[in-house]
Amino acid sequence: MTAGLPAGERFVVALAVLALGAAAAPPIAALQNRSGLRLENRMLRQASAQESRGELKEAEATLRELLEMQSGSSAAVLALERVLRADGRLTEVLPLFDRYIAEYPQTSLVWQHKLAVLTEVDSLAAVETTVENWIRAAPGSPDPYRGGARALVEVAGEARAAELIEEGVEALGDLPLLLVELGEIELAAGRPGEAATAWARALGRDRARDAEVLRRVGELGDEREVVAEQIVAAMGTEPTTVARLAAGAELALREGIESEAHRLAAAVLARTGKREARGFLNGFAGQAEEAGLHGSAMWAYAELRELAGDSEEARQADDMLAVQALAAGDTATALEAMRRITLSYPGGTAERRTAWARALGVLVGSSDTEAAMEQLAAFKEEFPGADDLDALSATLASGLLGRGKRDEAMAVLSGIEGPGAALERAFLLLENGAAADAIAALQAALPDLEPSHATEILELTLALSELTASGASLAARAAVASHRGDPGHAVALVRDGVDQLPAPDRPAILALGARLADEAGPAEDAITFRRRIVAEHPDSREYPEAALRFALALAAEPGGRDEAVRILEALIVARPDSPVVPGARRELRRMRTGSSRPGGGGR
Numbered sequence: 001m002t003a004g005l006p007a008g009e010r011f012v013v014a015l016a017v018l019a020l021g022a023a024a025a026p027p028i029a030a031l032q033n034r035s036g037l038r039l040e041n042r043m044l045r046q047a048s049a050q051e052s053r054g055e056l057k058e059a060e061a062t063l064r065e066l067l068e069m070q071s072g073s074s075a076a077v078l079a080l081e082r083v084l085r086a087d088g089r090l091t092e093v094l095p096l097f098d099r100y101i102a103e104y105p106q107t108s109l110v111w112q113h114k115l116a117v118l119t120e121v122d123s124l125a126a127v128e129t130t131v132e133n134w135i136r137a138a139p140g141s142p143d144p145y146r147g148g149a150r151a152l153v154e155v156a157g158e159a160r161a162a163e164l165i166e167e168g169v170e171a172l173g174d175l176p177l178l179l180v181e182l183g184e185i186e187l188a189a190g191r192p193g194e195a196a197t198a199w200a201r202a203l204g205r206d207r208a209r210d211a212e213v214l215r216r217v218g219e220l221g222d223e224r225e226v227v228a229e230q231i232v233a234a235m236g237t238e239p240t241t242v243a244r245l246a247a248g249a250e251l252a253l254r255e256g257i258e259s260e261a262h263r264l265a266a267a268v269l270a271r272t273g274k275r276e277a278r279g280f281l282n283g284f285a286g287q288a289e290e291a292g293l294h295g296s297a298m299w300a301y302a303e304l305r306e307l308a309g310d311s312e313e314a315r316q317a318d319d320m321l322a323v324q325a326l327a328a329g330d331t332a333t334a335l336e337a338m339r340r341i342t343l344s345y346p347g348g349t350a351e352r353r354t355a356w357a358r359a360l361g362v363l364v365g366s367s368d369t370e371a372a373m374e375q376l377a378a379f380k381e382e383f384p385g386a387d388d389l390d391a392l393s394a395t396l397a398s399g400l401l402g403r404g405k406r407d408e409a410m411a412v413l414s415g416i417e418g419p420g421a422a423l424e425r426a427f428l429l430l431e432n433g434a435a436a437d438a439i440a441a442l443q444a445a446l447p448d449l450e451p452s453h454a455t456e457i458l459e460l461t462l463a464l465s466e467l468t469a470s471g472a473s474l475a476a477r478a479a480v481a482s483h484r485g486d487p488g489h490a491v492a493l494v495r496d497g498v499d500q501l502p503a504p505d506r507p508a509i510l511a512l513g514a515r516l517a518d519e520a521g522p523a524e525d526a527i528t529f530r531r532r533i534v535a536e537h538p539d540s541r542e543y544p545e546a547a548l549r550f551a552l553a554l555a556a557e558p559g560g561r562d563e564a565v566r567i568l569e570a571l572i573v574a575r576p577d578s579p580v581v582p583g584a585r586r587e588l589r590r591m592r593t594g595s596s597r598p599g600g601g602g603r
Helices: 007-024 028-052 056-069 074-086 090-103 108-120 124-137 143-155 158-172 176-188 192-202 207-219 224-235 242-254 258-270 274-290 294-306 311-328 331-343 350-363 369-382 388-402 406-413 419-431 435-448 451-466 469-483 487-500 503-520 523-536 543-555 561-574 581-593
Strands: none
Touching: 028 056, 028 074, 056 074, 074 090, 074 108, 090 108, 108 124, 108 143, 124 143, 143 158, 143 176, 158 176, 176 192, 176 207, 192 207, 192 224, 207 224, 207 242, 224 242, 224 258, 242 258, 242 274, 258 274, 258 294, 274 294, 294 311, 311 331, 331 350, 350 369, 350 388, 369 388, 369 406, 388 406, 388 419, 406 419, 419 435, 419 469, 435 451, 435 469, 451 469, 451 503, 469 487, 469 503, 487 503, 487 523, 503 523, 503 543, 523 543, 543 561, 543 581, 561 581
């Protein structure tokens, strides 16, 4: 490739190739390290295999050979500890530990294993000496104090262990790692107050240790409340920091100490700028929501609204405030937040309509009917064609009618077109005894209703159309009572009045009563009504559905399956063309095969 180049240029190219080759080749030390690691792994696997076969002498020899070749293999030392323990010669590992530590004094794991062996042979003096030596070998590390304390707990008790940790804190400062350990030792010694003091000193210095303390407090038993209250009180005591205040507020929330959580959170806000305060409040609100503390979440969102940088942030804060207020049952606060959101949008805009309709949805369901009527009228004036008007008007009218305010209800419904308003007007007509007009109004509302609701209304209109005057009157009173939110009274009306009706009216009234009982309970009423239809009115239009649903109810009761099978068999034979028969056949097969799968029957 270089043959055509002058001699000088060929020399330069050759140097470049040599340089590239040297750069590409791995360093000799790296090759040696990889070679040593492979050797170590091979010999460790060999020793492990020998140990598993019970060849302890051979495993020991392999590990000692490895240490002769690689004295820095801590894995070999620890494996040899295990082999010697199994061979009943545990104390012979101590010289190996000493030899390793003398050469590699920074290896905490070997120090810890040495202390563990010393505690097993109950050598307090040796433990104390080893801890002192470890501290001298690693003067800036918390490991000797922490590992030493754990060993001293075993041979000298919690008091000496706590003393050693305090020595470490004095030497190294308030390291959370040491203080968390101190808290555990004090707790084990039965001193929860001292544990709380140590954990309070640890909080607010290291987020990882903070999480450990918060979790640990949550795991406590009888001491939990006292420890939590003591820590929370300490976090607000000067001198303190924003981090400590925030950690205290989080602990207070976790433990349900809401007044202290607010106090500490307010102190955080007083020491931070707006940006940091908003970040803190968002976290505080999330923690409160997670804990189910709606009042604290409301407090945080109210503070966030005050700190909002623009109208969008204010709306977001108010929106979350409203959600939490509703969860807390504070309708007034929720409505006030929603009102602010509504007013923040220009008049006539889609955003304003959506926000206002949401607020009205809460208001019309409240007991303040006067305010609801006033606000709904104002909404109707600004948004006369809004789709929301129908449902809102219907809900408010229903509430007014439930309070006996018929004129007000009619005024609310005036000029409103839609299925909700039409339905309310129909029930008003039913209540006033105008059955024919009510039936027409119900039929007019049917096309726009939800399918399940439409089925109920259709069945009601059919019943009203076919019943005698007395039957229609009872059906109307029961339907109105249920519609007004009192299905229990509706069931009672059917139960008390059905036998006063002509026999042809009874199946339809019993079917209506069963449907109402499905909603109101107890289930016994629905079963009783359907049992009567099956037993007394097998030729009625209501019989097939009643038979299927009655059989399903019986099959769910202990010992009721045989009767349920007989009812379904009779239904299939008597009404083979009924729409419910395919479902009845499926349920019959299930019952005969003993399947426990829940059945289903349509209306």
